[in-house]
Amino acid sequence: MPENLRQELREALAQARGVLQDLDRLGLGALPMPPLVADPSICPPNVRGLDRGGMAPCRSETLDEIHADLGDCQRCPLAKRRHHIVFGVGAPRARLVLVGEGPGREEDERGEPFVGEAGRLLDRMLFAIGLERSEVYICNVIKCRPPGNRDPEPGEVAACRPFLERQLAAIAPEMILALGRVSSQSLLGDNTPISRLRGQWRDYQGIPLLPTYHPAYLLRNPAAKQEAWEDLKQVLKRLRGSG
Structure with a gap:
């Protein structure tokens, strides 16, 4: 060790010894330690912030914690045929969350939602x-992914629902855009029918939710794109108004 560092160390130790001797003369044989505060528990999905309704303080769960809890999920029969779990992507504090139905073939292969043709249309919509x-x-x-991209069965939706609820609670977005019949009906x-749900703001646990058509439906029915555009304009208006 260089001599200059040795000298600095000796001086620091001497100062510390002096402080301890002064404290001892004052009758302070030990320094009081602040009480240990346990980490707040995780808020339930329908609770945001701290101390709601007399509850103990709680904290928001992180998306990483939810993903870790999901693990190599085997909670329903869909696990047997999948290639990848498609958890979700994007900003963890996004103002807008888009909820679709379920992974397709390309999504299952890559582990990311909306990466096929419908995903490319969604990117253009955004x-x-x-x-x-x-x-x-x-x-x-x-x-x-459901086999053959069929609609999810009620038991499959029920198995995944707690994780979706936890994702939405963790993000706490300003609004939700529900893409298609399955998403809209499940959340609400x-x-x-989606043709009657779309374009009407609803409420999901205190978060404004707007149902609209799924991009895959728009690819099959281009005439519905005008209605979907009207829905997107509503989202844009709210984002600008709250921004």
């Missing part, structure tokens, strides 16, 4: 209102 994929959060009602608990 671009039309001045947003990029990285600025929003995108996920699905279910996280594993309403079996009204």
